[in-house]
Amino acid sequence: MRIKPFFFTVMPLTILLFQGCGDPFSNDLLREDARFLSAAPDAQVLQVKLPEQGTIAMNKTRQPLVLSDDGGRTGDDQFNDCAGSASNGGRALWYCFTDNFTHDVNQGVLGFLDLVDKVLEYPPSARANNRRIWGPWPGEEKDATDFRFEMERCEPGTEQAEDWCKEPPNGCKLGNDRVFYAYALEVRSKQKRNLSSDQGWVKAMQGLSVPFEGTRYGCGNLDFDVDRVASEDPTEKGKGSLLVQYDTRPPQADQSIGEYVKIDIVFNQFLPGDADEGTEPVDAQYNYLLENDRSGQFAYETRADLDENNPLRSAKEKLEIVTRWNTFGAGRGDVRISKGDLKDMVAYSHECWNQDFGRVYYEDTFGFQPKEGDEALCEFESWTF
Numbered sequence: 001m002r003i004k005p006f007f008f009t010v011m012p013l014t015i016l017l018f019q020g021c022g023d024p025f026s027n028d029l030l031r032e033d034a035r036f037l038s039a040a041p042d043a044q045v046l047q048v049k050l051p052e053q054g055t056i057a058m059n060k061t062r063q064p065l066v067l068s069d070d071g072g073r074t075g076d077d078q079f080n081d082c083a084g085s086a087s088n089g090g091r092a093l094w095y096c097f098t099d100n101f102t103h104d105v106n107q108g109v110l111g112f113l114d115l116v117d118k119v120l121e122y123p124p125s126a127r128a129n130n131r132r133i134w135g136p137w138p139g140e141e142k143d144a145t146d147f148r149f150e151m152e153r154c155e156p157g158t159e160q161a162e163d164w165c166k167e168p169p170n171g172c173k174l175g176n177d178r179v180f181y182a183y184a185l186e187v188r189s190k191q192k193r194n195l196s197s198d199q200g201w202v203k204a205m206q207g208l209s210v211p212f213e214g215t216r217y218g219c220g221n222l223d224f225d226v227d228r229v230a231s232e233d234p235t236e237k238g239k240g241s242l243l244v245q246y247d248t249r250p251p252q253a254d255q256s257i258g259e260y261v262k263i264d265i266v267f268n269q270f271l272p273g274d275a276d277e278g279t280e281p282v283d284a285q286y287n288y289l290l291e292n293d294r295s296g297q298f299a300y301e302t303r304a305d306l307d308e309n310n311p312l313r314s315a316k317e318k319l320e321i322v323t324r325w326n327t328f329g330a331g332r333g334d335v336r337i338s339k340g341d342l343k344d345m346v347a348y349s350h351e352c353w354n355q356d357f358g359r360v361y362y363e364d365t366f367g368f369q370p371k372e373g374d375e376a377l378c379e380f381e382s383w384t385f
Helices: 005-019 024-039 056-060 093-109 113-119 226-232
Strands: 126-128 131-138 145-154 180-189 202-211 218-225 239-249 260-271 282-290 296-304 317-325 331-338 346-353 359-364
Touching (some): 024 145, 024 180, 093 282, 093 296, 093 317, 093 331, 093 346, 113 131, 180 226, 202 226, 218 226, 226 239
Antiparallel strands (some): 126 131, 131 145, 145 180, 202 218, 218 239, 239 260, 260 282, 282 296, 296 317, 331 346, 346 359
16 A cells, blocks of 8 residues: 555645635635644654663663664564573563564554554645545555545444444543544555446544544544455455554643643554564554653563474463563563463563663573573563563
8 A cells, every 4th residue: 555656746736725815715614624633643642662772871861762763673683682681781571572562563563653653744635524545546556455544433323334434442531622534545456447436445444542632642443454455455464453452642742741642552363564584463452651751561462372483382372571660761671471381380580771771680481591681670670560
């Protein structure tokens, strides 16, 4: 689902012509369009951010850390310093795992939101009362689908074009106007171009949102179904679906209070299209919380065969990982492995790192690495498990 390059060459001229109309009706349209835009999911707002490496001097003054959506990555060798040992200067093992997984979520899982952001740089193709549509547009030559993005404002007590306006997003508080928005990124096989512009579309992504005071922050949910894409595009190699719940709030203008971001993702037999051959689909749950003071927590749970190279131990274990960090970047990671070939046994790993992300304490019960460091140096004293 990519846009032909010529689209981004031609459309800026269209915008200039559109915005050049100064009558009140056009200005009202622009203001109304802006309300829809504020309710659309934003790839930047929903980026998972970790304390950024490379701010050691600032850390030593105990100042709040800068946050990054890539953990301070600097290139293809970004994980070569993840040896973990407190004596070799490497980054802590479970901080590195969190960093790695964060990057995968941002680029491979939520990366499709970049397409939404690109689409919304341009004015709607069609407008109706409480509804906006962008497209339809052709994908690139190698793509088998066209796509469009549509939104609807849901107002209680009014007739709605879609059933998706019946209930507001679960867990979200509505404003005084009681309004929320529904949106969908839709795909359609190029073989269906003979149909009318409203026929044959399949919702690859759909969701509901309550915008926060006219910003791209807010509360909502979205469902991205790769199988629906594959039903229209035979070249799609991915599988499964994602269910995302989010609640975000903007930072104060002076940064005295940082942004608040809470993202929960459920993976249902999910397999990205660029996965290595032989990779199995994943059922998993991912939780991310960034507090206003830049402290945060990451949690991941899945079932996987951790002895994948041993055919005699092929049962899937339950893997649970929780990492936490404070305002200055220091944190700890706790891991629990159970079920599967472990049966009634339970294995644990505990690790702490300092504000420079270097290990200060480690132990596990399954002999993966030797115990080292001093637990008294941990910023978080209590174990998650």
